[in-house]
Every structure is written in C-alpha cells, then in structure tokens.
Amino acid sequence: GASTPGALLEIAVGLAREAAATARRLRAEAIADVETKSTATDVVTAADKAVERQVIEALRRLRPGDGVLGEEYGEAAGETSGSAAGEKHGGAAGEEHGAAAGGGAVRWILDPIDGTVNYLYGLPQYAVSLAAEAGGEVVAGVVINAATGDEWTAYLGGGAYRGERRLRKVTGPVELSQTLVGTGFGYDARRRAHQGRVLAGLITRVRDIRRFGAAALDLCAVAEGTLDAYFEKGLNPWDHAAGGLIAREAGVIVAGLDGAPPGLDMVVAAPPAIFQPLHDALVELDAAGGP
Template sequence: MRGTGPTPGELLEVALAVARDAANTARSMRAEGVSGITTKSTRTDVVTAADRAVERQVVAALRAIRPQDTVLGEEYGDSGGSNRPAAPGSVRWIVDPIDGTVNYLYGLPQYAISLAAEIDGVVVAGVVRNAATGAEWTATRGDGAFRDGQRLRCSTETDLGQALVATGFGYDSGRRAHQAAVLAQLIPQVRDIRRFGAAALDLCLAAEGAVDAYYEKGLAAWDLAAGGLIAAEAGLRVAGLAGAPPGPELVIAAPPALFEPLHARLAELDAAGGP
C-alpha cells in the first residue's frame, strides 16, 4: 500500500460503521418478515429483498464516505461499472450483505454481514458481524484478529482425530452429492463435523477456536474476504490444495499442526473435484 493511501486501521473504521448499520437493517427486516424471495443458481439458492436492500445500503454508505472506491457485492457485482484493472493503491470493498441467507429465511441466528477492504488485490481489513446476535469479528493485516475487542488465537489441537471440523455444501445437487461423499469418508477420521450454513461465520469460529478447522468448496470472494483475513490473523493457515490460493476450488483453514494432515486427506478424497 502506498504511503499516501489509507491505513488498514482507517479502512477498518469505515467497515465497522457501515457493517453495523447494515446488520441493524438486516435484523430489522427479518423481524418484519422475510419478503421478496427469489432464487439464483438453483431452486435452493435463495435471495431475499433484505439481501438486495442491505447491499444497496452498504454501497451507498461507502460511496458517501469514500466515493473514489469500488465495491464488489454478491447481489449486484462490481459497482465500478468496468472490467478495467484498478489503479495501483486503489481500494475495493468486498461485501456479502447476508451470508447465510437460508438461515435468515428460517430465522436461525447464524447470518452475517461480511465487509472487507482490498488494496492491490490483497485484503487488508475486514469485519464479520452476526446480525442476529451482534457478535463481531475484525482484523487488519499484520495486526491480529479480534472478537468484540478480544484478541483471537486459533485452536492448538494437533491431532486430526480429535479435531472438530466445520464445512458447508453448495446448492447444486451434483456438488452436494460429491461433498457428501467426501464428508462420509472424512468423518470417521475426525472428532466430528459441524455445518452452520454461513462461511464467513465458519471462518470466524475457526479463528476463535470454537471449531478446530474448516474446509469448503465453492466459496466466492465475498464469502472468503473478511473471514479469511480474520482466520489468517488468528494464526490459521488459509489456503487451497497443493499450494493453490484459497478460492472457489477449495478453502482449507486450519492451525499449522492440523493443516497438512487435513490437506492430505482432502486431497485423497478429491474434495476439490466434482461439479
């Protein structure tokens, strides 16, 4: 980042203000009843009026505070209106307005606003706020991760057989079948599996050691940006398979002692394969 640009701490302050207001909107709209329900990639991939409204609110707030920045959101894509490369040192915000929309639809208290700031392709600040409970996780690159002001350290578990592992599933039925086959072979070799239905929150739970590790295929940038930084800053190794960066093919977030054995097993099971 260039010396004349914003610091990660300054960007985090912006992210916090915007995400807190957005979380209030999501929670209020949930209390009024979920409406405007449509689907995206499959019949089970839902989007609500609140998803769209919250993203519009976030984009408007960011434009008011930092009009020169661009925004990449789950519902409306790239607000920059161009595929041209960003200028060096420019800021791009990455937002998931409601991560865990199915939980939101059913009234389960596991849905979050995820907002991250990226400079030159590197996420430097992020916040994930559980809109249902108010729990809040933050990180700035190089300065650690925190939950509600308390510094986070990931699990110290070293035995994969004793590891509580979180994961998630895609919306395509073929992908679900492959992921279920992987899970069926993995579960005898770990303590147990947890599936909460919100990737950003899964990464935050791994960051604080509430689960020991997490993996999933199919994450988009808005699923990973803030939560991935929080996980990494809490000491987790966050990567894909065989040296690949974390991304749609696979994300593994695990303490250093667990990463290699979990990675090896997931590679054997072709966790990045399938539809």
C-alpha cells in the same frame, strides 16, 4: 493516510454495523411478507439486495473512487469509470477501473447476508461480511453476526479481535482424529453430491463435522477455536475474504489445495498442526469424489 488498513477497518466496521441493523430490521418485514404475497426465497433476496445497496451507496459517498464486489450486484467500479453503483458488469474490467479510480487500488468485498437460509429460518447464525482489498490483498475485514451483534475484526498485521478482546493465537488439536471440522454446501446439486462424497470419506477420520450455514462465521469460529478447522469447495470471495483474514490474524492457515490461494476450488482453514493432514485428506477425497 486514509487508506491504511486500520482506517479501512474503521470504515468497514461502521458500515457493517449499519448493514447488520438493516438486516435485522428487514427480517421482521420479510416474515410478515412471506404470509401474504411473496415466496420465502424472494423475500430473502430482497433483503440481501437492500442491505447491499445500502453499503454500496455509503461507500460511494465515503470513498467514491473505490471498487466494490458484492454478492448480489457483482462488480461495481469507482465513480470515475462511469458505472453506477450496483451495476453488474465484467469482473476484471470493474476491478481495474475501481483500482485506477481509487488511486489506492482499494476494492471492497461484501456479503450482505451470509447464511441466508439461517436468516430465513430465524437461526441466529447469519452475518454481514465486509473486507477491504488493497493491491489485490485483503487488508481489513469485519464479520458481524447480525442476529447476536457479535463482531470479529482484523486488519493486516494487527491481530484478530472478537469485540474488544484480542484473540490469542490458536493452538488447536494435534491429531486429525481429534479435530472438529466445519464445512458447508453450495446450492448447486452436482457440487452438493461431490461434497457429500468427500464428507462421507472424512467423517471417519475426524472427531466430528459441523455445518452451521454461514461461511464467514465458520471462519471466525476457527479463529477463536470454537471450531478446530473448516473447509469448503465452491466458496466465492465474499464468503471468505473477511473471515479468512480474521482467521489468519489469529494464527490459522487459510489456503487452497496444493499451495493455491483460497478460492472457488477449495478453502481450507486450520491451525498449523492440523492444516497439512486435513489438506492431504481433502486432496485425496476430492480427487476420489468424482465430478
């Protein structure tokens, strides 16, 4: 049917490619703008919003009953619930209406530009991340590095791909001390201070740390083995929905702490041999890291 994971992935890839093209195109305009009239941050925000609007409008045409959760506009329910595309309102309500209206309970989760600081600086690590959730589970996901055009895709049970190439199941290192670990920092100062303390404890136990600046791409890096593992506290669903599925389909364990699902509290992504030692170190350091 039209809502199989494979069909949803096909839609996601088409929309994400258009979104990536828009992000690339708007970057040139954004830079020109910075010099004349607006602050850098405003410009980036405008690009984020424009890309998100484009995807929401396309989804409204293609799949009017589905819900959408986007970074910039929040939750937008399907059209039969009476809310306009892009209107931000209560998360739970939007989710329910989106599910009911869609019949198939499909909700799209979108980060229009993941890695906005890289986008601003022209560092080629910013991405469009789009996932489809059905019955509360992520079933399809695409991440496109908008600067390079590299694409990662997965649908539930279908394996993970970089472009046309299927990613082999990750093996990775067997010791935490040989593990190259990616992470990221939120924008909130209090959270950053905590993240700094956790990192200070971890850096002596691992091979090294990387901070590339786009969570979705970090998860794809773990999927293809260019990073051994990744963790971050404070990630939102749009940061990890698509990349998390891609990593899982490549054999990576993606979870929160103490058996919780990956979420705001923590997202840990690591191959099976490394997951538990990294998880245990993070439990210890997270607790010791204070508020």
